[in-house]
Amino acid sequence: MRVAFVGKGGAGKSAIAGTFARLLARRGQPVLAIDSDPLPGMAFSLGLDRDDAPLPDEAIEDRPEDEEGPRYRLRAGLSAAEAIDRYAATAPDGVRFLQFGKIRTDPRALFRSQIAFRQIIHELPEDRWHLVGDLPGGTRQAFTGWGGYADTYLVVVEPMAKSLLSARRLARLASSADRPVRVLAVANKVTEPGDVELIARRSGLEVVASVPLEPAFADAERSGRAPLDVVPDSVAVGAVSLLLERLDHQQLKGATT
Numbered sequence: 001m002r003v004a005f006v007g008k009g010g011a012g013k014s015a016i017a018g019t020f021a022r023l024l025a026r027r028g029q030p031v032l033a034i035d036s037d038p039l040p041g042m043a044f045s046l047g048l049d050r051d052d053a054p055l056p057d058e059a060i061e062d063r064p065e066d067e068e069g070p071r072y073r074l075r076a077g078l079s080a081a082e083a084i085d086r087y088a089a090t091a092p093d094g095v096r097f098l099q100f101g102k103i104r105t106d107p108r109a110l111f112r113s114q115i116a117f118r119q120i121i122h123e124l125p126e127d128r129w130h131l132v133g134d135l136p137g138g139t140r141q142a143f144t145g146w147g148g149y150a151d152t153y154l155v156v157v158e159p160m161a162k163s164l165l166s167a168r169r170l171a172r173l174a175s176s177a178d179r180p181v182r183v184l185a186v187a188n189k190v191t192e193p194g195d196v197e198l199i200a201r202r203s204g205l206e207v208v209a210s211v212p213l214e215p216a217f218a219d220a221e222r223s224g225r226a227p228l229d230v231v232p233d234s235v236a237v238g239a240v241s242l243l244l245e246r247l248d249h250q251q252l253k254g255a256t257t
């Protein structure tokens with residue numbers, strides 16, 4: 001499974017993506033979680049206690065001048081898979097976690113790390129891990145560059161005017177990827193019976209999951225803990241689990257849109 005969560009800031013991408021990744025890992029599957037949002041949030045939703053772990057300097061070197069490409073690259077001999085084995089954080093349930101890095105760290109170190117991050121994303125071996133991504137909000141770049149590994153985009157949408165507007169735009173952007181992708185909506189912070197229908201109508205997308213408003217998610221955020229550890233038996237976590245099952249099932253049927 002190769003999914004990437006997109007949506008307006010605050011819609012709930014990180015909360016859902018982190019929970020999704022761990023639930024998938026609990027099935028005994030190898031999972032790589034990828035946070036490429038420069039306003040990162042996935043570390044905490046996975047249950048890691050620090051949210052800034054760019055690739056270390058030793059993993060990166062200057063690209064030789066006679067070689068084409070960006071200024072830096074992964075150290076010679078270090079493959080993308082090895083870089084992950086060695087340097088990706090390990091979150092609860094065994095989820096491996098790779099992060100683009102925060103905007104506010106030392107700019108030069110971050111730049112090196114980000115170029116290497118891109119290279120890793122580009123060179124990820126097929127079939128080694130299930131991939132669960134947390135993408136930055138709104139540009140085409142998110143889909144063609146950062147989310148290039150995904151075969152399914154999940155647009156997280158709140159039943160609120162602005163979120164609905166951006167969902168339609170994101171749906172269009174996601175569908176404009178230069179390869180076949182599946183684009184589905186996840187309704188989040190649902191409170192009214194009509195919310196799901198509203199989101200389906202306004203976004204033009206099939207809504208594959210409906211996650212209710214769960215105040216404990218916000219509490220989890222405040223205490224820096226994973227929603228899955230704070231309210232494992234909540235309806236909201238149950239809804240993410242159902243999402244996983246539905247995608248798995250559709251995958252088996254080979255369904256695409």
Ligand SMILES: Nc1ncnc2c1ncn2[C@@H]1O[C@H](COP(=O)(O)OP(=O)(O)O)[C@@H](O)[C@H]1O
Pocket residue numbers: 007008009010011012013014015016041188189190211212213214215216217218219221236
């Ligand atoms: N289903 C939900 N119920 C209540 N609060 C939620 C829910 N999903 C997310 N949140 C809260 O909304 C805020 C934004 O969520 P977050 O996952 O950080 O959004 P994004 O990654 O899209 O910017 C956080 O405080 C989070 O705890």
Ligand SMILES: [Mg+2]
Pocket residue numbers: 013014015037039040041042134
């Ligand atoms: Mg986020």
